[in-house]
Amino acid sequence: MTDPLNNSYYAVTAHIWRPRAFEGDLECDVAVIGGGFTGLSAALACAENGFSVILIEAEHIGFGASGRNGGQLIPGLRWTASELEAEFGRERADALFDLCWRDNRVQARIAKHRIDCDLKSGHLEAAWTPKDFDTMKREADYLAARFGYTSDVVAKADMADHIASPLYHGGIHDPQGGHFHPLNYAIGLAQAAVAAGVRFVEGERVHRIAEFSDGSNELFTTRTIVGARYVIDATDSWIGDVEPDLGRYTVPIMNYNIATAPLANASELLPTDAAVADSRFVLNYFRLSADKRLIFGGGERYSQTPPRDISAFVRPFMAEVFPQIADAPIDYGWGGAVAVTMNRLPHIGRRGNVFYAHGFSGHGALVTTTAGELVAEALAGTAERFDVLASLPSQPFPGGKWLRRPLATLGLLYYAMKDRLG
Template sequence: MTAPAADPPSWYAASAAPLAEQPALCGRIEADVCILGAGYTGLSAALELAQAGYRVAVLEARRVGWGASGRNGGQAIAGYGCGQATLENMLGRGAARALFDLSREGMDLLRARIARHRIACDWRDGHAHVPVRPRQARALRRDIVEMAQRYDYPLQWWDRPRLRAELDSERYLGAVYDPASGHLHPLEYARGLARAALAAGVRIFEHSPVRELVREPRPRLRTDGGEVAADFAVIAGNAWLRGIAPELESRIMPVGTYIAATAPLGQARARALIRNDMAVADVNWALDYFRLSRDHRLLFGGRASYSSLPPPNLRGVMRRRIRAVFPQLAQVPIDYLWGGYVDISLNRAPHWGRLTPKVYFAQGFSGHGVASTGLAGRLIAEAIRGQSQRLDLFAKIPHAPFPGGRIMRTPLLVLAMAWYKLRDALW
């Protein structure tokens, strides 16, 4: 299957069912809600609002799922990138519990949308966080107790022999297994959401980058070819915002992440690597994450770049990282190699709320966006419909801009990440 020319090359693009190209915006149109970004967040909000009877227009700079929604690792995990301890410290235990319960709703919503709209995105149950160092194993075991006692969320500790029964790697000291999390084909899911939104009456305009947000009294999103005037606007551009809302852009950092897809291994060899077909992620700061594809490849992600530049000799680096986990794959070639940006906030907590009374936003998913983006779309839709209590809980999370401004924030972050990588390597 040949991917449309506008899609970044990846195994996802090569294997996903095509989506009919949508027109570019031409002229001025009216809508009840206009949304910037046809990724998971924007499409989820559009779908919820259209089902409630709103006229919705979505503006996408390139194609549906072109950004992180169509390129990510596909791992859907309960919770948020910052962890519950950070939320407890910022908001207290009661609010942290409410936020975690909402993340569980996001997981349920993800499954429900896949089932309701018959999205063929290869959903698989099961996810494991795996420690490399003894201190990480101790911390994970404490987390299991806290999640059970404070959040009524059952997780399983697998010792090394139990893990080896499912994962054919000697690298890890055990695992926290979560049967309620899982993984999917990201681009298939994005396109499935788009099909559902189109069927509900949403108008999606591709190849229509937004150049200006006019905020009040009635928001307008302007492109080179026209503009949409609406009662409400939603900013869901995440790492790809460019000059639309500086106060949002200063509070996220685009971070490059990279994924390799090996040549097909064959069913028996692939399932020998991960017998229960779960997704796996280690808990290093610069983490590795991996899973199997439907055509029996290993999809292996890692080697994050905080400098906005691709790492040198990326293919060689990814081959070494794969060999460190699965030395038995040393001679297996890499067929696909791609990357993209995810958006991280300074505290790794989600940054959702209002820019003005009529302009909503969601960003800062910090590597946990597969499930939480759908929740963000639902909560923004609820707020537009007049029920904002649940979105307001996220708006209470404090967010500071990255230090250093636009010029210095990247070098400062690179230095900080170098320290965390050294810590991972030494203890």
């Protein structure tokens, strides 16, 4: 299918991916729906545990957010570690910290499979207001004292060491974070999965899952039926198309990115080559590609209709941060949907032999790999770490099928207005 949102730098620079066709019955131990980070990591881990696995993707590997996001690797969840402890207590906060901050499974997979995806270290959270900077400093002190997790507090006067922009009031540089080429990471996971025995079906959409009393399942796709003992639903923004009741827990928010032409002054813009995300609710996030383009994401739209010219839509946000390249040529502009939950924490769980993980709320480049591997652990019979994430609270958006998105949009617009008012 032609995708008007995928004039993507990642698609143009992606490694070759041609899954080999397979013959035989469409029967397996585990059927995975969705070829993004969650589904790929779950499929790979299940195959490594000895299960026969079929992964079904409606389009192609990395088609969704996994293959078109900003490429920012930000440790943790959308809630800070101190917020998690205040809400859930010390023991659960410890377990969440170990999984979502300390345990970098993306880096481990890249190293194990020698995935070529332009991995770089360093992430900078930039403070939009002095109040934001004070909050960041308190959290950095808490992380260091409570968990021994160290990051660098960057005063406003020192921000020029990291970013050539006067907008920010300081920041936190986290050397454990970083950035990468997300589509090439997805393809690397897929290649590792093929080597482990996973069979791929691309270009077939799952419309329905039938669950039987003996625990077995059948997946009805565009052209066939797949039988499986276990199912992992990793469709994220499209989960409501497969399981409508789970679709109530997220709404899609459209994000847009641009990639400039290679810049002669790229290293002056971001001297430490760290990825940057600022502290606004509707945030800007940006980084340098391996070939010295600025990849910049800015603005959100709550309509599913993309702007007529994505590059023109994003350019003003880039120019606000970097006026020195306001007129730089833009070679690519693309976008996609981010599935957001009510509380911005992921929605993970199981119903019988059907597992699901979705709603990473724009903070999923690291935790999706963890979630996929934890689903595989639970499926194999060891659910303790899976339960840590599955126990996170969740609730559906109010308003039912027709009003859910409009009501969510009103709430999001309120916080976006607070950004503008300071």
